[in-house]
Amino acid sequence: MHDNQPRTITPDTLPEVITRYLTAHRAHDAATAIAAFTREATVIDDGNTYEGNKAIEGWLGRSATEFTYTIHLANAQQTDATHYIATHHLEGNFPGGTIDLRYQFALRGNLIERLVIEP
Incomplete structure (x- = not known):
């Protein structure tokens, strides 16, 4: 039975590429972060879609x-063999x-x- 309901996992069991991307993103290391994506990857953030390495690098x-x-x-969850959700709590000088x-x-x-980022 496969119902695609996310199951909670411990953050340290996220795939290495996700951990590498998240660490690089937090450190503002764009070169390492971009290397975690396929050449034709898509990122959707704040209602905008970024397709391909150049667009993602700019984002x-x-x-x-x-x-x-x-x-x-x-929090971390796994939906299936290739789909994961990492929930982040952010605090800062952005609206809200x-x-x-x-x-x-x-x-x-x-x-x-x-990668889709949404509340």
């Missing part, structure tokens, strides 16, 4: 400088000051093919 650069915030990995964001990852091989 990474902007998101690193727009606001100052702390980020804490609060605090938010929980779901980073929904789809993997292909050992790379991120799709």
